[in-house]
Amino acid sequence: MSEKLLDVKNLVVNFKMRSGEVTAIDNVSFSLLKGEKFGLVGESGAGKSVTGFSIIKLISKPGYIKSGEILFKNNDLAKLDYESIRKIRGNRISMIFQDPMMTLNPVLTIGTQMIETLMAHKNISKSEARKIAVEKLKKVHIPSPEKRLEQYPHEFSGGMRQRIIIAISLLTDPELIIADEPTTALDVTIQAEIMELLLQLCDSMGMGLILITHDLAVVSQVTDRMAVMYAGKIIEEGNTLEIIENPKHPYTEGLIAALPERASTKEKLNQIPGNMPGLGQIPEGCSFHPRCTKMMDICLTEEPELKEYKNLHRKISCHLYNEKEQ
Amino acid sequence: MMDKISKFRSSYLWYSFKNDKFAIASFLVFMLLLIIAVFAPLISPYNPYSPDNIFILNAEMPPFWIDGGSKEFLLGTDDQGRDLLSTMIYGLRISIMIGIGAVLLQAILGIIIGLISGYVGGKIDSFFMRLADVQLSFSYLMVAIFLSAIFKAAFGVGTFGEVAVPFLIIVIGLAQWPQYARTVRASVLAEKEKEYVQAARVTGFGSVKIMWSHILPNCLSPIFVLSTIQVANAVMSEAALSFLGLGMPVTRPSLGSLINSGFEYIFSGSWWITAFPGIVLVILVLSVNMLGDWLRDTLNPKLYKG
Amino acid sequence: MPETPLLEVKGVYKHFDISGGFLDKLSFEKGKPYLKKTYVKAVNNVSFDINTGETFSVVGESGCGKSTLGRSIIGLYKINRGEIHYSGKRIDNLSEKQMLVYRKKMQMVFQDPYASLNPRKNVKSILTAPLKFHFPDLSASEINDKASEVLELVGGDTAWFKRLPHEFSGGQRQRISIARSLIVDPEFIVADEPISALDVSIQAQIINLLIDAQNKKGLTYLFVAHDLSVVEHISDKVMVMYLGTICELADTKTLFSDPKHPYTKALFSAIPKLGKPLAKHIPLEGEVPTPINLPSGCVFHGRCRHANERCKTEVPALIEKDGRKIACHGVEEGRI
Numbered sequence: 001m002s003e004k005l006l007d008v009k010n011l012v013v014n015f016k017m018r019s020g021e022v023t024a025i026d027n028v029s030f031s032l033l034k035g036e037k038f039g040l041v042g043e044s045g046a047g048k049s050v051t052g053f054s055i056i057k058l059i060s061k062p063g064y065i066k067s068g069e070i071l072f073k074n075n076d077l078a079k080l081d082y083e084s085i086r087k088i089r090g091n092r093i094s095m096i097f098q099d100p101m102m103t104l105n106p107v108l109t110i111g112t113q114m115i116e117t118l119m120a121h122k123n124i125s126k127s128e129a130r131k132i133a134v135e136k137l138k139k140v141h142i143p144s145p146e147k148r149l150e151q152y153p154h155e156f157s158g159g160m161r162q163r164i165i166i167a168i169s170l171l172t173d174p175e176l177i178i179a180d181e182p183t184t185a186l187d188v189t190i191q192a193e194i195m196e197l198l199l200q201l202c203d204s205m206g207m208g209l210i211l212i213t214h215d216l217a218v219v220s221q222v223t224d225r226m227a228v229m230y231a232g233k234i235i236e237e238g239n240t241l242e243i244i245e246n247p248k249h250p251y252t253e254g255l256i257a258a259l260p261e262r263a264s265t266k267e268k269l270n271q272i273p274g275n276m277p278g279l280g281q282i283p284e285g286c287s288f289h290p291r292c293t294k295m296m297d298i299c300l301t302e303e304p305e306l307k308e309y310k311n312l313h314r315k316i317s318c319h320l321y322n323e324k325e326q
Numbered sequence: 327m328m329d330k331i332s333k334f335r336s337s338y339l340w341y342s343f344k345n346d347k348f349a350i351a352s353f354l355v356f357m358l359l360l361i362i363a364v365f366a367p368l369i370s371p372y373n374p375y376s377p378d379n380i381f382i383l384n385a386e387m388p389p390f391w392i393d394g395g396s397k398e399f400l401l402g403t404d405d406q407g408r409d410l411l412s413t414m415i416y417g418l419r420i421s422i423m424i425g426i427g428a429v430l431l432q433a434i435l436g437i438i439i440g441l442i443s444g445y446v447g448g449k450i451d452s453f454f455m456r457l458a459d460v461q462l463s464f465s466y467l468m469v470a471i472f473l474s475a476i477f478k479a480a481f482g483v484g485t486f487g488e489v490a491v492p493f494l495i496i497v498i499g500l501a502q503w504p505q506y507a508r509t510v511r512a513s514v515l516a517e518k519e520k521e522y523v524q525a526a527r528v529t530g531f532g533s534v535k536i537m538w539s540h541i542l543p544n545c546l547s548p549i550f551v552l553s554t555i556q557v558a559n560a561v562m563s564e565a566a567l568s569f570l571g572l573g574m575p576v577t578r579p580s581l582g583s584l585i586n587s588g589f590e591y592i593f594s595g596s597w598w599i600t601a602f603p604g605i606v607l608v609i610l611v612l613s614v615n616m617l618g619d620w621l622r623d624t625l626n627p628k629l630y631k632g
Numbered sequence: 633m634p635e636t637p638l639l640e641v642k643g644v645y646k647h648f649d650i651s652g653g654f655l656d657k658l659s660f661e662k663g664k665p666y667l668k669k670t671y672v673k674a675v676n677n678v679s680f681d682i683n684t685g686e687t688f689s690v691v692g693e694s695g696c697g698k699s700t701l702g703r704s705i706i707g708l709y710k711i712n713r714g715e716i717h718y719s720g721k722r723i724d725n726l727s728e729k730q731m732l733v734y735r736k737k738m739q740m741v742f743q744d745p746y747a748s749l750n751p752r753k754n755v756k757s758i759l760t761a762p763l764k765f766h767f768p769d770l771s772a773s774e775i776n777d778k779a780s781e782v783l784e785l786v787g788g789d790t791a792w793f794k795r796l797p798h799e800f801s802g803g804q805r806q807r808i809s810i811a812r813s814l815i816v817d818p819e820f821i822v823a824d825e826p827i828s829a830l831d832v833s834i835q836a837q838i839i840n841l842l843i844d845a846q847n848k849k850g851l852t853y854l855f856v857a858h859d860l861s862v863v864e865h866i867s868d869k870v871m872v873m874y875l876g877t878i879c880e881l882a883d884t885k886t887l888f889s890d891p892k893h894p895y896t897k898a899l900f901s902a903i904p905k906l907g908k909p910l911a912k913h914i915p916l917e918g919e920v921p922t923p924i925n926l927p928s929g930c931v932f933h934g935r936c937r938h939a940n941e942r943c944k945t946e947v948p949a950l951i952e953k954d955g956r957k958i959a960c961h962g963v964e965e966g967r968i
Contacts, residue, residue: 018341043831157920158694187693187920188858192902192913199910214832217904244906258836260865261905268843269836269865275801276831452653521742522750525812528706529762530735532728543752 004071005176005208006032006055011068011078013047013054015279016061022280024050024063026232029306032176037202037209039219039226039240045276046229048212052178055210056089072176091121094169098181100161104153110164111149118171136167140197159190166198176208183218195222216256220244227315228252231277231287234306238314248316250292286319294320342624352616359610363419371400374413375578381407386596402598405587406576413579414603420580421610424494425561429553431499432560436506437549441537443507444514455511458504466501466563470572473497487575494573498563502556509552513545547625554618558611565607581607636720637681638820638852639705644714646675646697646704650924672923674700676876676931677714679950680957682852682869684819689855689863692873693899695923701873702822702856706740707731718820736766739813743825745805749797755808756793759783763815778815785848786811786841803834807841814845822854827862839866860903864888872896875923875931877947882956892953893960894936894968930961938962 013025025047032038040048053059055070057077070077072093077085089095097103105113114133115126122129130149137145140163153161162182169177179198183191199222202209213219219226220240227237228249236249247253254272256262263269274291277283283290289299298319306317343349362369384407388395395402401410443454477493478486486493517523518541526536565582567573569589574580576587581603588599651657651669659668674697682688690698704711707723716724723734742748749758759779763770770778780790786807797805806826813821823842827835839862845851857863863870864884871881872893880893891897898914916935921927930948933939940961948959962968 043833188860189693189898189902189913189916190920192904192910193915195904196910196913215904216832217906217908220907221904221910241907255833256906258833259906260836260839260859260861263865268840271836271840272833273837275803275834521744521748524703524708525740525742525748525809526750527708528735528738528740529765529816530728530732531761531765540750544750 003034003073004031005034005036005073006210007069007071008051008055009069009071011051011054011070012066013050013059013063014066015063017280019280023066023282024232024279025054027068028229028232028234030227030234030237032208032210034175035202035206035208036225037199037211037223039223040210040212040229041214041216041219041226042229043214043276045231045278047232048229049180051229052095052180052210052212055178056093056095057085058089058095087121090117090169090174091172092174093176093178094172094174096162096165096169096177096179096182099185100158100165101153103165104161106153109150109152110156114149114168114171117168121172132171133167136170137164139170139201140164140167142167158186159194162186162190162194163197166194166201170201170205173205174207176210177202178210178212180212181214182211184213184215191218198222216244216259228255231282232279233287233317234315235288235317236314237306237316238312242313248312248314248321249318250294250320251288254291254293296320339624343620346620348616349620352613352620355609355613356617359418359606359613360422362415363422366415366419370412370415372409372412374408374416383407386591386599388596389598389602401602402596404584404599405591405596410584410598410602413584414581414606417579417581417584417603418606418610420491420574420578421561421564421582421607424491424498424564424580425557427491427495428498428502428560428564429556431495432502432556433506433549433553435499436503437510437542439503440507440510441514441542444511445518445533445537445541451511454507458507461501462504464501466497467567467570467572469501470494470497470567474572483575487577490574490578494564494567497567498560501563502559505552505556506549509548510545513548514541517541517544551618551622551625554614554621558614558618561607561611561614581610635684638684638686638719639682639854640715640717640720641681641701641705642679642715642717644675644678644701644704644716645673645712646700646709647712648672648674670924673926674876674923675704675711676926678873678876678878679714680871680878680881682820682854684852685846685850686868687846687853687855687866689857689867689870690873691857691860691863691870691899693858693920695875695920696873697876697923698856698873699824700876702740702824702854705854706738706822707734708740732766736816737819739816739818739821741806741809741813741821741823741826744829745802745809746797746829748809749805751797754794754796755783755788758797758808759812759815762812766816782811782815783808785814785845787837801834802830803837806830806834806838810838810841810845814849817849818851820852820854822856824856825858826855828857828859835862842866860900861905872899875921875926877931878950878957878959879932880956880958880960881950886955890954892956892963892968893958894938894962895932930959936962938968940967 008031009029011025011028012023014021014023028051040051042048050059050063054065055077059065065078068078072088077088111130111133115129118124118129118132133149134145137148142148142160142163156164183194186194195218198209201207211219211223223240225238226240226243227234228251230251236243236252243252244256247256257270258272260269272291277287285301286299286304289295292299296319304317304319304322306315308315309321384403385405387399387403389402390397390400399409404410404413439454443451474486523536523540526540564573564580565585568580568582569586571586574583576583579587584603585600585607588596591599649669649671657667657669659666678701690701692698700709703709705716711724715722718734718738723731756779759782760775763775763778783790783792788807788811800808827838830838843866846853855863855867867884869881869883870887872879872895874895880887880891880896891900898916901912901914921934927934929945930943933943936943942961946961948961948964950957950959951964953963
């Protein structure tokens, strides 16, 4: 029986705008077992990145965590002060961002950046830190790592930079990695290699992985379970392959049906009409109802809750299934 | 019209202004000074340029709240017997005129050169940028000394007095066009690569049309910010030149020349001749600079993505 | 009697000179000074035809030159060698004035919806400017009607006229961009990654819009993309590029069912497909070389498992084999 690594309970994240406060993450709950790979899927504006950032309290003004618990091995991260969360960030929980060019400091060598990360968290000497850095670079298949430590980010290609970032995130042997669209900025062939590397590392080191992405195909290749987000809420959660084969929420259905590989040649693609509502423009009732082909009267007024349906082996937030239960 | 007003009121610019006390304060102060300058003939108690008002006997009278002063001359008189308050008001007018005039000249010249330099690139760009470098390496003081000496020698001091304002506008204006040129060029280089410019090229629009009606409107923010700073600088430059005796003549003093003429008298006790114009100058430059600061923060490029 | 293709690209080269100024070029070899020139060899000897009504896609990863090719065809760049013909007439050597006639017939849709619209102009101004420019004799009401018509065609609304670009979402901006390109009634459109910057569900809407417009107006498309699943869905012919050179060119069915070039095979296997396990992709050795120092011989030889001596020295010619055009010594020799 695996223990829970991360347990997010009823997380609410608000943003203070000049017109008032808007809710970006609305009562989101999910959990992750040790070593599990979890996908957080949605389009831009759904709130998946904000969720990822909130876990290690990386949200800055005007955003803030309004309520909820983020239990990391029974420690509530939401309640920790700055010093305490610093000990967890980059140490027990690492994060990989989307654009490798932005994540690496262009005026420092790779070695400096890796060694300073290590020394910030562990009480070791520079030479020991260097050894660990070389070891991690080897793990991510960077050739001649000792020489590479002296080089600057611009001397590497995009794919190699992302590998270096993965190496940096592994330096302290974290228990959880949050990867926010790690391959979106990369070419398709490099993307495949990076995802494979990440998978291997998670398996061999027993690390948990939260993969934040909009790419259903990538998430289907890498994760065990996934949650689909829409307008700040989780609307479907369950086993990844099961959701892909058999989506239950109309939005998930629409998302998968809209993929070109699901359409016949030169026929029009199946599209979901309309746009995802922006912050502060979320409609009454179910936030998806204006775009839903299966909308019922109750959807206009009542917000559905994320409920677990044991027989379907799924968590769904949709009135369609409420009715069926009854 | 109502459309535009309501759009402005809901814009970020207005919001940021409303909530920034310093911005509001500096704007009000600047507006006050501007109104005083524009309506100088109506506000000023005397006309300091009319010889009727210069009684040498009245020279160096202190402000009215000090012994020896009188309510006739609220802030006292200068060394020529002119009412200090009136002279300051007209002086403020001249300082602002030169400040804004010089900036207009710099801006027009600099924007045109910056646009062409940035858009066309190549050898023309190199030429203009080198020219800018040369221009910047000349101290405007040196240029002013040189030109005014020649002018005075050729046309006499009296004529110089008449054309002093345009002369100063030209000297200060020409000295600083590179600032505008560089700023605009940087903006143009960035905008040039954007796809809406390429779309305009694909449609077939010519270079001039693209530069003027597509790129320039998108470079306005840095231009506005720069302009506020440059007005302050121009006012200061003119004050410095006048202080050194190279600017406005004694007969039509600006704030700077007043400070200069009063300087000799500080130690003999008539401190007000330097002090009051000095204070007004500082307030003018400060308010313009603070407005510029606020504008720069508000128009921060991060907001362009809005 | 075969029709003249709408677009003919013949032996096109586009190299960018990034040598810099005089001092940048100054270099020493064996004590003697010389001027070193550096070029980005973006497009090298590309030839193909597009027939009227076709959707022709160019795919490849970053640095392959597909965007440069698209922009060279539309006239944003002047090519260094080769010829481009439109409707049988040569267009690459025309002056800006002579090109104006073609500007009405050839249009472009760009990748970044946030940069493709002038932030200071409202939608009406953006749409009507090209129309007024090319058809100065139209009356104000005719212009207005045309703008409304084309905006509705892309799923927009005349209420959009007075609004500025920043008030719209990415998908809506892309619709406006497409409307702008359609308003002059073009025949040929170059679409440079028109959906890469959009969300998945919006991508489907925009693709459908483009297909619709093609059916209604009889358009010919040159589609530049890196998303292979979209390409497979909408294209008639597909051309795969690597480092500025054509690897393989075939009609969609042939190419996707039976890719022959080693690069095409690796590329296709790397596309994440729903539920397909990762391990099955064909790994490529090494990293992508830069278009500045092109490898000798076949540009792909450094990363190809089947490369032999000939591949290192001789540039493979584009030959017809197995119902497609392909540039590979291995395939030519029957090795692969």
